[in-house]
Amino acid sequence: MYELNLKLKTHQYPIFIGNSILQKSNILRSVCINKSAIVLVTNHTISTLWKQYIIDAFKVLSIQFYEFVIPDGEEYKNIETIEKCITFLLKKNCNRDIILIAFGGGVIGDITGFVASIYQRGVSYIQIPTTLLAQVDASIGGKTGVNHTLGKNMLGVFWHPDAVIIDTNFLNTLSRKQLVSGMAEVVKYGIIFDELFFNWLEKKYYELLNLKKEDILYCIKKCCEFKVNVVIKDERESYLRTILNLGHTFGHAIESYIGYGKYLHGEAISIGIVMAARTAEILNIINTVDVQRIIYLLKKIGLPTIAPKNMNPDEYIPYMIKDKKSINNGKIRLILPKKIGHVEIYSDIENKIILRAISNAS
Template identity: 50%
Template sequence: MEKLTFSLGNRSYPIIISSGLCNNICSLWHLKINDKALIVTNQTLGALYLDRLIKLMQTAKIQVDHIILPDGEQYKTLDTINKIINLLLKQLHDRNTTLIALGGGVVGDLTGFAASIYQRGIRFIQIPTTLLAQVDASIGGKTGVNHLLGKNMIGSFHQPTLVIIDTDFLISLPSREFNSGLSEIIKYGIILDSTFFQWIEENLHLLLALDTSKLIYCIRRCCELKSSLVSSDEYEIKNRALLNLGHTFGHAIEAYTGYGKWLHGEAVAAGIVMAVRTAERLGQFKSIEGNRIVKLLKRANLPIRGPLEMLPENYLPYMMRDKKTISGQLRLILPLTIGIAEIRHDVPNQLILEAINDCQNIH
């Protein structure tokens, strides 16, 4: 078992990583006899794991309710939040209730947002079941829902009290979902750690083969890297924004195509290549390193260009509505070299369009 602390002063919380954790999950919680909890999950995960989790909690004499949501990014909406709030009210849950997110990034974002607004804030625990959620979405306290005009435009910062990462969940994860998570892993190497990027290059085949020891190391390293940024910039005033490499482009893809058609990690992968090509056009990033990134994304079975039906000019309206735009200035995260990235506010729109067009011709 690996354990690390996400450091945020008196709101710090443990992240526990291992295989088989969910067989003894209640022993890890700070819940007492007769405490109340609500499990939030989706149809896919509920069918696989919900009954077992409920039985464990009932054995521990925790009063537990549950809600099963439809599965998919298109359901990350205010309507879904309202369903969670309605159940909390009907079942007389109070400020001592703990919400438990059992699922991927969508479930985690919904649960965290509901926890942040119910009775002005209650506790929640993350049990991420996808690779993307385990390495990124479940930690750091970003919560929210989508709007038709932009991804994650309605939300809050609300930290969990505990994150439990069980690599056994990845065994039943569809390969497309697993690959989606690899884009966030590769992102960490590009922006923060060249040694880790090289480790991914050397061990990708073992990650794809679900080697437990490699997965645990990889997930821990991602959590460490994210913690190092968020602990000093929780509300994304400065360097936490580096974690958004590829996301401004990727969010445009998700909004344009309709949420759920492209997985988040797939859109981010294409967005990373667009950011790389932008940095190359600015003369701040070597094409040999850009080609190295493209090669790794291809090995991870991830897209390296956006939807063919999406023209370069289709990106900008969504990008200008992105949360990372400040005072009308588009803020992009661009690499300087593998392991180092920067935040740019001064990239001309025409250059961005040219970089997106470059990516449409990559094979």
């Protein structure tokens, strides 16, 4: 088992990474001490597969246990679900001493964190991510939020968990499609931070997709280290943390236009990464060889690299302008790779360049 620590000025918490680590009751005791009740927030799919595993893990604590289950899918990541969850807590007479457990993927993590941040002015929560995407990225850093019809993650706050418990055992029942989707965020880290890690992914992608224990643990630990180091330096995404959004401004436009849930998040981000690389290529800030390596790795993993056929290039711009990560003095802000292992922030790119890059990814 690995243990990382995210230490901020006002908050710090452990990140545990391992296989079947929920069976280690000392971990749960350390994060659930003095709590009046545990409220598990999950979806129907995860509850069906893993509810008894969770109950067995938490029963050693002898604390009141509730479960709030929502439908599975990005389309349920909205303010209506938040209200239903809060109503559930009130009907159960939950006070500020409860602890919420985000048990699922990024959607569950965002919903649970948002509820925890606003219920009775803030309660504790733990992240137990069950998807690769959530384990390597979404569960760490305190971002919470829900979608609006006009834009992704437009409602939310920064609210850090008391702990993140990453148990790779949950990946064994993850669908191939979801596993592949999560790999988009893994590749993203290699492009942003570390060419050696990218090289390793080129060699090890098959082992990762087949959940070889040593490789998947190393991969998750490495990605978590990247994320922790950035969040420590820039907790609220004032500048540096923005680089983690490589491909996201394009990807969020796809998700918003096509409809939440039609593309998995990682699938949309994969296409967005290609569009960002094509933009950099047009601007001559990255060589074509690196662009082709990026596209080839995404393809080998099984991720989409071509823009949706039913979305025209000019239909991206309104959503990109609205994207909360992209605006900088009224301009679209993009994260572009200069080479594999290094990216920079750009906010002066003409729309015609962006449209050309989108067309080149079609």
